[in-house]
Amino acid sequence: MRGVTTEYSGTGDPARSLALLWRTRERVSRKGRPDLSVDRIVRAAIEVADTEGLAALSMRRVAERLGVGTMSLYTYVPGKGELLDVMLDTVYGEAARPTDVPGGWRGxxxxxxxxxxxxxxxxxxxxQVATTRPPLGPNVIARYEYELGAVDGIGLTDLEMDAVVTLISGFVHGAVRGAVEAAQxxxxxxxxxxxxxxxxxxxxxxxxxxxRFPLAARVGAAAGEEYQAAGDPARAFEFGLDRILDGIEVLIRDRPAGGAPPAAG
Incomplete structure (x- = not known):
């Protein structure tokens, strides 16, 4: 991936991050620029990361994209750590959350x-962003609520519901890497x-x-002829997702009559 690096969410000041995430206070001093805002700065930062990679992201680079001095940004955003949290929450808000998806919980x-x-x-x-300490913004929490709603009432305990959501998220994260690397x-x-x-x-x-390598030669030739590449990330994604859903279906199907066991505690 372009300019490979790893950043971590939740590294900024928690009070300042939460204030930005929930927009409870947009800090603007008398020296603040009327043409700047948290939203505009965040959009510019996302554009930098999208086009130049996460390694290129800095307060200075965002300021250059906006055509302002670097210090102007600090009137609105305390630092890169808080900025990254708001960037994450903002892009998570892009995901559609339809309520009329056919196919039950699998769909x-x-x-x-x-x-x-x-x-x-x-x-x-x-x-490239580690989110073991996720930003607790409105879009992140709304996303979690929506994902839990997909498996609510199907016979899972609360902990199993959380585990299913985590399983799907982890699978997508790993599966999509191949598609991104192939494109880049x-x-x-x-x-x-x-x-x-x-x-x-x-x-x-x-x-x-x-x-010397009979299986690798045979299977590799069949895959290469089919994919015209080392693999097909989109097809692998769909295959893997179906197998995970099959496993969840077995868990629900084999549950004793009466539904999910009582939650611990």
Whole structure:
């Protein structure tokens, strides 16, 4: 990924982050610029991360994009840590949350997974932000509420509902990485996956000796012919998601009559 780095949410001052996330106070001094606001700064920061990568994100770079002095930003946003929290909460608010998804709980979880995947593809830098300490903004909490609603009342305990939501989120995070890396590889090299494999086919045929690697040669040839690439991230995503949903279905189906066991405590 472009300019690979890892950032961590929740590193800013908690009181200031929460004030920004919930807009309980937009700090503007007499020296504040009338053409600036928290929302405008956050939008510019997201644009920097989208187009240049997370490694390029800094208060200075955001100020340059806005055409203002760096110190002007600190009137509205205390620092990069708080800014990153609001960026995360803002993009999480982009995800659609329809209430009339067909297909029961499977359809609802499928919609959530696909919508989350699309969000990562629009904002690949999200893959580089560790959110074990998530920003507790309105969009993050609304997202969690919506995701829990997808599995509410289907026979799971509260802890199992949380575990299912976490499982789907973790799967999407891992599965989408391949799609992002493939897109960025094509962008950097100027070659599509198909072009790359065609150029390397003669060397791969020599390396993949069927006498030494019979399974790898056979399965690899079938996959390569089908995908015209090392793999198909979109197809792998759908296959993996279906298998996870199958497992959840077994958990619900095999539950003793009477529904979910009582919650602990």
């Amino acid at each position: 609802r979880l499928t919609q959530i997974a696909r919508e989350t995947r699309a969000l990562y593809l629009r904002h690949p830098w999200l893959l 590889a094509a962008e950097r090299t100027g070659m599509t996956e198909e072009q790359w494999w065609q150029a390397h086919a003669p060397y791969l045929e020599k390396a993949m000796d069927p006498r």
